[in-house]
Amino acid sequence: MATACEPIATALTLGLMAALTLHPDRLLPTDPAVRSIARRLYEAVRDLPIVSPHGHVDPRILRDDTPFADPTSLFLQPDHYVTRLLHAGGVPLQQLGVGEEPLPENRAREAWRLLCAHWDLFRGTPVRYWFDSELVDIFGVTERPCAENADALYDLIAGQLRQPSHRPRALLRRFGIDFLATTDDPGDDLTAHAALRDDPAVDTTVAPTFRPDRYLEIGRPGWPEQVKALGGDVGDYAGYLAALEARRRYFIAHGAVSADHGHADAGTEPIERHEAERIYRAARAGTVSPAEAAAFRRHMTFEMARMSCDDGLVMTMHPGIHRNHHPATANQFGPDSGHDIPTAVEFTHALQPLLARFGTHPGFHLVLFTVDADVYNREIAPLAGFYPCVYAGAPWWFLDNPSEIRHYQAAVTEIAGFSRLSGFIDDTRAFCSIPARHDMSRRLDAGFLADLVAAHRLDEDEALDALTGLVDDQPRKVFKL
Template sequence: MVSALNEDRLFPTDPEQRSIARRLYEAIKDRPIISPHGHVPIDWFAEDKHFKNPTDLFITPDHYVTRIMHGHGVPFSELGVGQKHFTDEQSRNAFRLLGKYWYAYAGTPMRYWLEDSLANVFGINKPLNEDTADSIYDELNELLASDDFTTRKLVKRFNIGFISTTDARADSTFTSRLAPCFRPDRYLEVDRVDWVQLSDKLGESAGVDTSSYEGFVEAMRRRRLFFKQHGAVAVDHGVDPSHEGNWSGDTTRLSDDEAIRLYDKARRNSLTPDEARRLHAHLLNDQAKLAQDDGLVMTMHPGVMRNHYRKHLVMYGPDCGGDCPMPADWSHWLRPVLNEYGENPDFHLVAFTMDETAYSRELAPMAAYYPSLYIGAPWWFLDAPESILRYYEDVVPYAGFAKLSGFIDDTRALCSIPARHDMNRRLTARYVSGLVADHRLSYEEGEQIAIRSVAGQPSEVFKL
C-alpha cells in the first residue's frame, strides 16, 4: 500500500477557505528558508559527510523522537542516545522500534515531520510500521550512501538562505549563509561550582582580567563583538542551567556598588541562593545594556525545568528530552529592561516561551506597546499544528503580524528543517485565509502578510 501525502494537508475543510489557503501557500512555499535559531551540528555544513544510517539521521539526534519511545518503555540505549559504539545491527533494530511504536506518534508533529521527510526528501511514501521498517531502512541506507544525499547536498536541496546554529564556529565557504550564535548562559550562572573557572576562561578568550566586575563586563562586550564580526546576529539566553538552580528571566538591575559586592562574593563562592538570583538578574540586564551598543538581537527562552529525570542526566547527558515547561512571568521579568530600553527601535528583544498562557496575557500586549519587543514563534512543546494556530489566534489580535518573530525550527534533525518550515507555511496560509474569507483582509493584503511572515519578518527582526 502506497500513501502519498495529501496536497491539502493542514488546510481548512471549508472549500472556499481552502481555495484561498492554496493560493496563499503557492505564494510562499518555495521561498528560501530563514532559520535564525537551530541546533544542527555545524560539521554537517563544514564538511560534506554521509550519514551512517537512517537511525543516525532520524532517531538518535532527535529528542523529539526518542522521548516518545522512551515514554513507552524503550531504553535510550537501544536508540543510540549516549552510545559511542552503536553497531549497524543496533541501528537497524532502533529503526524497527520506530516502526513498532509508530502508532504512538499518531497526531503528533513528529509523525508529520517524519512522513514529510520520507516522502519529500527520499521519495518514500509507503506507511511506516513494524512490517515495513526493514525495507524502508534498506531504501534509506542505499540513498544515504549515494552522492546525492550527503549533508551539504541535502542542505542545498532544502533551499536554506540563512541558518544560525548554536555552535561557536561559522563556515563562510558554504552557499547558505551560516551564522554562529553566542550563548552566554553559563557565564551568568554565578552559583555553578565551576563558575569562577568559566569566567576566567571568558577573560582569557577576550584578553581581559575578569577577577573584577568591570573586567567581566568588558570581556562580555568583546566576546559579543567577536561573534558579531564572525556573522552572529543574536545572543541567546536559555536562562536555565543544568545544575540545581532554575533561573527565571528576571532582569532587575542592582546598584553599581551592590553588583560589585555580589560579583566579588561570587568569585569567592560565597553567594547565598537569593544573592545568586539577584546577581544573575543583573548580569542578564547587562546583556540588554550591551546590546544597545553592538546591536545584536537578544533572544530569551526561560521557563523550563531541564533534565527532569536526574538518572538520565548522569547516564546520557542533557538534551535527551527530559524537560518540562514551567509558568512564565514575563510582565515582571522584562519590566526593568523594557522600562530602560523598550522604546529603542534598534534594540530587538525576542521572547520565546513554553508557557502558551503567556501569549495573550502578557507577551502580545507588551509587544504591541514596546517598539523593541517581538513575540517568538511557537517552539518546543508548542510546535504542533494546533499550538501554532492558537499562537496566531492569541497574539495577532493584540499585537498584529508585524510584531512576530517569524518561524524558527529549533531542531537537531536536519531533514525536519524543511518539514517544519513547510508545516508552518501551510498553517500561516490557513490562518490568513480565514481573515480573507471573513472579508477582514483583501486577498492581496493576505498574500503580502503571508510573504512577509516567511521572508520580511524574520529578516527584519533578526537584522539579516
C-alpha cells in the same frame, strides 16, 4: 533509487504494508471555500527560501560535508522530540543511542527497528507530520514504517545517504535554506563558521548565535572553572564584563546576528555595581548562595540588553523550562535528552526594569518566546503592541504544533498585528526536519489568513502580502539580516 525501492514497491504490490503518502492539502482548512483560498496563498509561498534564525544544527556537519552515518544517527539520536515519546512508550533511551556517537551498524539497525515498531506512538503529533514529510520528500519512502518493513526502510535510506545527493551540503541546497543560525558557546573559536563563510561552494549564510547562559548562572557546579573559557582576565567583575563584551564582538565578526537566553525566569532586575562585584567574588570563591546567584543572573540579563543596545545583537529570550527534570536520566545521558519540562512564566513584571531602560532604544530588538501558551495574549502581545523593540517569537518547542500555532496566530495578531511577529523559527537539531517544519508553518499561516479573507476581514492581496512577510520579510527584519 529504483533498485533500492524495489523491496518496498513489491511489498506494496502485495498489499502487505500501508502506503505512506502526503496529501497536497494537509493542514489546510477543511471548509472547501476557505481551503481554496488557503491553497492559492500557500502555493504562492511554498518555494520561497527558508530563513532559519534560531536552530541547533552543528555547523561542523556542513563544514566537513561527511555523509550521515545511518538513519538512526540522522533521525533518532539528535532529536529529543522523537526519543522522549519513545521513552514514554517504554523504550529505554540506551537502546536508542541517546548521548552516544553514531552507533555500530547492528545497534543502529536495532534502534531503527524500535522506532518503526512503535510508529503508533507518534500519531497526532507534529513529530509524525515532520517524519512523514522527511521520509516521502527526501527519501522517497512509500510505506508507513512498521516492525515488518524496518530493515527494508533502513537499507533504502542508508543507501541514499551514501550518495552525493544526500550529503549535508547537497541537502542544504536542496532544502533552499538561505540563512541558517546555529547556537554556540561564547567560548567557541567558531572555526567551522569561518570555514563555511570562506567557502565559495556554500551559498547559505551559516551564522553563529551567542548563547551565554552557563556563564551567567554563577551558582552552578563548576562555574569558577568554566568562566575561564571566555578568555581575558575574569578575576574580577569588570574583567568578566569586558570578556563577555569581547566575545560578543568576536561573534559579530563571524556573522552572528543574535544573542539567545534561556533561564528559569525572565527576571531583569539590576543591582548596584558594588553588589554585583561582591556576588561575583563570592561565586569565584564558591560561596555564592542560590538567592545571590539568581539576583546576579537577573542583573546580567539586564546587562545583556545593555550590550545589545551597544553592539546591535538581537536579544532573544525563552525562559520557563525546568531543565533536566529527571536527574538519573541527566546523569546517564546528559542534557537535551528529552526531559526538560515547561513551567509557568511571567513577563510583564519581570521585564519592566529592562524595558523601562531600553524599551525605546533605537535599533534594540527583543524577541520573546514561551512554552506557556496563556502568556501570548496576556503579556507578550500587549508588550509587543506597545514597545517598538518587542516581537512575539513563534510558538516554540512544546508549542510548535498545529493547535498551538493556530492559537498563537489569533492571540497575538488581534492585539499586536502581523508586524509584531518574529516569523517562523524551527529550533531544531534534526537537520532534515527543517523544510518540514517550515512547510507546516507556511500551511498553517495560509489557513489562518484564508479564514480572514473568507470572513471579509482582509482582501486576498493583503493576505498574500502578510503571508510573504511572515515567511521571508519579517524574520529578516526582526533578526536584522
